Amino acid sequence: MDINDLIQDELINIAKEDLDYKEVIKYLGKTFLNKEYIREEYINDVLTREESFPTGLELKNMGIAIPHANPDNVLKNGISILKLKNPVRFSNMETGEDVYVSMAFMLALKDPNDHLKMLQSLFIMFQKEEVMDELVNVSNKDEIKSIVLNNLTWN
Numbered sequence: 638m639d640i641n642d643l644i645q646d647e648l649i650n651i652a653k654e655d656l657d658y659k660e661v662i663k664y665l666g667k668t669f670l671n672k673e674y675i676r677e678e679y680i681n682d683v684l685t686r687e688e689s690f691p692t693g694l695e696l697k698n699m700g701i702a703i704p705h706a707n708p709d710n711v712l713k714n715g716i717s718i719l720k721l722k723n724p725v726r727f728s729n730m731e732t733g734e735d736v737y738v739s740m741a742f743m744l745a746l747k748d749p750n751d752h753l754k755m756l757q758s759l760f761i762m763f764q765k766e767e768v769m770d771e772l773v774n775v776s777n778k779d780e781i782k783s784i785v786l787n788n789l790t791w792n
Contacts (some may be wrong), residue, residue: 640791648717649778665717665743682700682706693727693736705744716744
């Protein structure tokens with residue numbers, strides 16, 4: 638699988654309105670749904686999973702969320718990315734405490750092994766402070782795509 642196939646222009650957005658975490662997941666899910674990456678049930682799967690297994694992550698310079706669910710309702714592989722207008726409260730995946738998220742990356746990957754590899758790759762990218770500083774300051778979809786493609790390793 639080629640990383641360029643996962644990070645498509647049609648899956649990257651910048652929110653123009655304030656959202657809560659459920660609206661973030663629905664927004665990302667509808668982006669997938671409109672392009673036939675998932676079945677509608679995937680959105681509910683992700684919402685349900687987020688309640689039990691939160692995906693917020695506190696980084697040094699911003700909060701990130703990686704909402705996802707099992708691949709049963711995934712039709713095509715992709716990563717939907719949303720830069721938020723204002724930080725949104727998610728629960729921290731490690732502590733359950735509040736984390737204010739500025740970007741969300743929803744995964745839709747059919748193969749559980751690819752899913753795990755992608756989570757690992759994202760975590761490696763998230764640990765690069767200079768990359769995250771760039772993402773904090775992006776103002777358009779092309780910049781988001783370029784930064785992610787240049788810094789996300791996929792073997």
